[in-house]
Amino acid sequence: MKVSLFITCISDALFPPIGEAMARLLARYGVRLHFPEVQTCCGQPAFNSGYWDEARASAQTILKAFDDSDFVIAPSGSCTGMIHHYYPKLFEHDPELLEKSHRLKEKTYEFTQFLVQVLGVTDVGAYFPHKVTYHPSCHGSRLLGIKEEPMQLMSHVEGMEFVPLPYAEDCCGFGGTFAIKMSEISGAMVEEKSQHVLETDAEVLVGLDMGCLLNIGGNLKFQGKPVRVMHLAELLYEGVKNREYAAGV
């Protein structure tokens, strides 16, 4: 059974600890993660801007990387969504790549989906004594339907105080190139989101998509607010380490 990691370009370059947390967590359940290095980016920045030829060049590295994998796991609802919803559209005129897109779509899971739906894990045995709020990213929650999985995983984290984020389902204003092209609108949106995060008084903001977290986290930092921003995989793995440390392992 070959389980492969689709790290996503943003986590690869900017947030390597997420990939490490995933590999170490999954090893505990007997999953030996593979990392096919021909992968680059899902192609979303180009696709969403309308540059589909450019998107195809990038997406082909993903099709190639995971051709012989049985399961593909990504720490992002957005990049997983790109594969699920748009690869078949992107390659609709190329029968061979279309077929590959359909196969990739079937085997690609967002990280919490894989943990809960495939491995059947909702309690990783984490201890994380902090006040935490959660931003459900739009593509993951709205378009892939990832709503319960992160909640189930977080509900089993011991010592954690969960504070619901007001207006959680509102977009943070990231939207890829939107943040640059329509910077004033995007800026107003992220300021509103940060305001809601601050209202919770949480020490930690957790999420499943580093694009959104780069946006919100970057704005919180800009405002000089000391909220720690983490991917859920990092939080769970840190929680597991906390537990082991407390148990003297």
Added chain:
Amino acid sequence: MSTPQGSNVKDRAKTALKDEFLVDAVKFTTERLKNSKKAATAENGNWEEWRERGRQIRLHTIAHLDYYLSRFVENARAQGVHVHFAPEAKDAARIALEIAEHQGAKSVVKSKSMVSEEVHINEAFESIGIESIESDLGEYIIQLANEPPSHIIIPAIHKNRHQIAELLSKEAGETLEPETKILAGFARRKLRDKFLEADIGLTGCNFGIAETGSVVIFENEGNARMVSTVPKTQITLMGMERLIPTWDDLEVMATLLPRSATGQKLTMYMSGITGPKRAQDGDGPEEMHIIIVDNGRSLQLGDPEFQELLNCIRCGACLNACPVYRHIGGHSYPGTYSGPIGAVLTPALNKNAGEWQDIANASSLCGACYEACPVKIPLHDMLVYLRNRKVERGYTAAGEKMAMKGFKMLMKSHKRFRKAVKAGQIGQKLLVRDGYIRSQIGPLGGWTAYRYIPELPKQSFREQWPDLVTEVEKSVQPMAADVKLRMEQIVKARGKGGQHA
């Protein structure tokens, strides 16, 4: 075909964002409408099934639009209605003016109609000296302000009570207190006279019923009923896609539309009008005209990416759900329609011509519009398709084109990507302070005006992987038998229609 206002979306949005009154007023009302919708759909139950049913009715009608249009026209004519076709906005205006001139009309009273906004019917009447008054309170307010509607169902959403009091006071010639009762009372008295004076009543049409050639109008103020009963002549402007096959289908639409629009179970008035006044009727127009307007709609027929646009029932739910609309209001959008539907519909009705294209960029593609839509129009997908057409037709900035060429160069080979990240790790040194990049130089400016960027770590994940994998290997536990079995079953079930999530 028309052309957008001079400035672009980005500039108009910038101005709107600075207008605190506007931002507060729009946030307040969209929030209220969103919450009412949530409550009304939950109370109704089975909302997803209702949406799917609504979508199916609309898909079917649009797929057979030629058939239903001819049935509608045939049945309306059989009831004594004069039916006209307007290929473009200017034709609709011309037909309406001809009717008015023929009647020797001096004044027109109107109920709310978005298609009449497309046609700019008030300006057309006024150009030949006929007074044309809006009788929907919101429309009346923006008519006094000389502005286009900034929301499909709440045209004056961007105005607060004080601004409205000021406008109405000017019209009244006395100071009116900013109390809803006083303001509505003034409008009511004023408009009552207009209803009685008017030679022509002009309405829109929420749904045309093909099986009987009837026009159905949803409203809350009773003004559309006045417009369609008092004046001797009625003109109804109807977008060519407004049809549904039968009265049974109206049940589904009547469940979807008011709940999605305002969170009401039903609007205060729902009128079904079949032909002009009959001998035994107590009231109603002696002459009835329906002008069926194309104005770019038929361009969507047969277009696999945009045909579903014609399914729209103009409820405005996507505007209320949209975080972009909520911040910038309707006047930041070009054309008659605003919000996500406007961002796609306005370019589509205008042949997706270059000058309309920048509005497609004003979306974070969050999908809230799709989730809110009672007939499930995939507006977030259409926005991407629109951007794609823009690129295919070469309507893009040179800088963007270069950046995307760069993206392709970088991302088509993992070796290049790796090298580029490495170069970034070294090159960023001049920009990083305390772990963050704050510089607002060049293309980064839009980002760093609101956010810092964390520095690239010394090693990317792919650089760390060879050491990491050796270490993790030591800690891999045996897999539980049931998990292993489940994974094998999932793999086996593939390609047979089995699909997770």
